Amino acid sequence: MTALMEAPVETRTSAPALLELHGLTVEYGRARAVDGVDLTVHEGEILGLAGESGCGKTTIANAVMRILRPPGRISGGSVVFRGEDLVGKSDEEMRQFRWRNVSMVFQSAMNALNPVMRVGDQFVDAMRAHERIDRKRALAQAEELLELVGIDRDRIRAYPHQLSGGMRQRVIIAIALALNPELIVLDEPTTALDVVVQREIMQQVEALKRDFGFAVLFITHDVSLLLEFADRIAIMYAGEVVESASAQKLGADPQHPYTQGLLQSFPPLSGPLERLTGIPGSPPDLRNPPSGCRFHPRCPHCKPENGSLYLRQTTERPVLRQIAQGHEVACHLVEERRA
Amino acid sequence: MSALAPLEVRGLTKHFARVHAVDDVSFELRPGTVTALVGESGSGKSTVARLLARLHDPSSGSVLFEGDDVARVRRRRDVLRYRSQVQLIFQDPFDSLNPVKTVRHHIERPLRIHKIVPSRQVEERVHELLRTVGLVPPHEIAAKYPHELSGGQRQRVALARVLAVEPKVILADEPTSMLDVSIRIGILNLMTRLKQEHDIAFLFVTHGLASARYIADDVLVMYAGQIVESGPIEEVLAAPLHPYTRLLLAAVPDPAKRLQADHIEERKGLAGAAVDPADGCRFVSRCPLAIDVCSRVTPALVEARPHQSARCHVTAPERTL
Numbered sequence: 001m002t003a004l005m006e007a008p009v010e011t012r013t014s015a016p017a018l019l020e021l022h023g024l025t026v027e028y029g030r031a032r033a034v035d036g037v038d039l040t041v042h043e044g045e046i047l048g049l050a051g052e053s054g055c056g057k058t059t060i061a062n063a064v065m066r067i068l069r070p071p072g073r074i075s076g077g078s079v080v081f082r083g084e085d086l087v088g089k090s091d092e093e094m095r096q097f098r099w100r101n102v103s104m105v106f107q108s109a110m111n112a113l114n115p116v117m118r119v120g121d122q123f124v125d126a127m128r129a130h131e132r133i134d135r136k137r138a139l140a141q142a143e144e145l146l147e148l149v150g151i152d153r154d155r156i157r158a159y160p161h162q163l164s165g166g167m168r169q170r171v172i173i174a175i176a177l178a179l180n181p182e183l184i185v186l187d188e189p190t191t192a193l194d195v196v197v198q199r200e201i202m203q204q205v206e207a208l209k210r211d212f213g214f215a216v217l218f219i220t221h222d223v224s225l226l227l228e229f230a231d232r233i234a235i236m237y238a239g240e241v242v243e244s245a246s247a248q249k250l251g252a253d254p255q256h257p258y259t260q261g262l263l264q265s266f267p268p269l270s271g272p273l274e275r276l277t278g279i280p281g282s283p284p285d286l287r288n289p290p291s292g293c294r295f296h297p298r299c300p301h302c303k304p305e306n307g308s309l310y311l312r313q314t315t316e317r318p319v320l321r322q323i324a325q326g327h328e329v330a331c332h333l334v335e336e337r338r339a
Numbered sequence: 340m341s342a343l344a345p346l347e348v349r350g351l352t353k354h355f356a357r358v359h360a361v362d363d364v365s366f367e368l369r370p371g372t373v374t375a376l377v378g379e380s381g382s383g384k385s386t387v388a389r390l391l392a393r394l395h396d397p398s399s400g401s402v403l404f405e406g407d408d409v410a411r412v413r414r415r416r417d418v419l420r421y422r423s424q425v426q427l428i429f430q431d432p433f434d435s436l437n438p439v440k441t442v443r444h445h446i447e448r449p450l451r452i453h454k455i456v457p458s459r460q461v462e463e464r465v466h467e468l469l470r471t472v473g474l475v476p477p478h479e480i481a482a483k484y485p486h487e488l489s490g491g492q493r494q495r496v497a498l499a500r501v502l503a504v505e506p507k508v509i510l511a512d513e514p515t516s517m518l519d520v521s522i523r524i525g526i527l528n529l530m531t532r533l534k535q536e537h538d539i540a541f542l543f544v545t546h547g548l549a550s551a552r553y554i555a556d557d558v559l560v561m562y563a564g565q566i567v568e569s570g571p572i573e574e575v576l577a578a579p580l581h582p583y584t585r586l587l588l589a590a591v592p593d594p595a596k597r598l599q600a601d602h603i604e605e606r607k608g609l610a611g612a613a614v615d616p617a618d619g620c621r622f623v624s625r626c627p628l629a630i631d632v633c634s635r636v637t638p639a640l641v642e643a644r645p646h647q648s649a650r651c652h653v654t655a656p657e658r659t660l
Contacts, residue, residue, distance in 0.1 A: 052519040052520075052521055052522075053490070053519055164381075165380065193380070194379040194380050194546040195379070195546060195547075195548075195587065195590040195591055195592075196379055196586060196587065196590040197379070198590070198592075199589075199590040199592075221519055221520055222520060222592065223520070224592040224593070225592040227592070228592045228593060229592075261521060262520065262521060265520045265521045265523065265524050266520065266549060267524070267527075267549045267550060267552060267553035268549065268552075269548060269549050269552060269576065269588070269591055269593070270576070270577070273552070273553065275528070276524045276528075276553070277524065277528075278520075278521045278522065278523065278524030278525050278528075279521040280525075282489045282491065282492075282522070
């Protein structure tokens, strides 16, 4: 079992950029699922990407991996990994790139294991698809990886149905680690699991990250989880990033009304209980997004009596602006308050 | 505690072959009260809800509905009455709605089957129910198909359908776990309102302690088929007796925690279902407080504080005379 070492919280925004998205735009037919997103993942950091279903967070992951399903396609912008643009790469180049540089753990990935193959063979398959390694050495490595994620070595001979959901999810994470990637994309890796298992897996990811130094792009709708485990957080709404900041900053001082609404959607476990309102309404249809700020139909601060501000909110698209070191917000209200 | 319990569970037990999914579970659901049933996957909490909904027959024990043992009820008329009075809401509102039928159809059906209102009033009642669950304008929503609704709206339709038969008890099995966090609160607020305005007794099955605290009055904590702690939720969360309740509490994401970096105890054993359980506490292999007796003697549920009970030799020992 991996020793879970306590370490001070680090924010590594100063580390070099590993993955940079510049104006990334992804379209599914007439719907722009991702619309001009700029995002940077630095070496060795956990970047959390949060938002409601349909906000485009999974689409970003799929675009980075270049595994968008038709009719989904990257219609603009670039995905730069260590200075190299991935958008123009051929399929074969991408196949090499995936797993060796970036690996991805999908939502309900625990169902991604082949049910009629032993766990060990699934490691061997993944490894041999990407490097020349003999079976015996691959299996030995697989045993080590299993141990790293807290599973007994002898489970290498188990079939997936003999493992619990949490163990299958750990196996998937171990396979994702097999080729020692620099970036791991985790798409809702713990959503189907209960809190105790979720915490164990998150602690393991954190410990492995420290030992191996990979970066993590962590996608979830659960901001409370990110506040605890991520270094930085980007909040997405209707295909756009509306706020990004360090986890501490975002938790303590959220600026965008959408971020505020998300954070106020979690009832507290201790202290006084107040009636919460969540966020009224639902996310917009991306085939026909609202004019101006996409959040304005649900925004508690968008009222006709605000005159010129209201006009801007309903007609002008806000842009992401830095309001403090490492803290960016796209909101007219925040801008006017600061002006 | 004065209100008559419409549903009372005594020694409820369900074994699936060697798996003791539910073992000797007792509790009551009171009108206008939400009772949260919490535990991790495999703890048996959903099986309890299904037993109460009569989707399974219990191996032993009884479920008393207004004093009558439901498990023994066989007459069609009585079964129908029970089924209309005790309603179940599922986790995935998409699975429980028929994709080729409109919202109107889903809500009309129970009204007609259980003859709740005369035919000519059905439409009016459908609209009224939709308004009750916050789906407006009702005539537009009624004409929609499930795929045209968001997850939160679908769960509201499920609630409207359940309310149509004017039930006394609603069993809600993880009704918000498939929904976005921003939508969950709306459903929880709706459940709170329904409990107050319609005096419904809710069983709220969940693994989220925070949402349990938000709407529940009482809590039952399940582990490996048994209730290991029960009591008023504020008191249980403020001062949990059972080490498992403490583990669950510690596992909830909490932004304040990263500063303390307090990692919880790694589990040694495997959680979940009890297969051929031996004598002794089922939590013993994961318990940081375990003493000698824990692996030999099964602890009983002991009321260690007023209204708060736990199954633990260490924190809720049986009083020996």
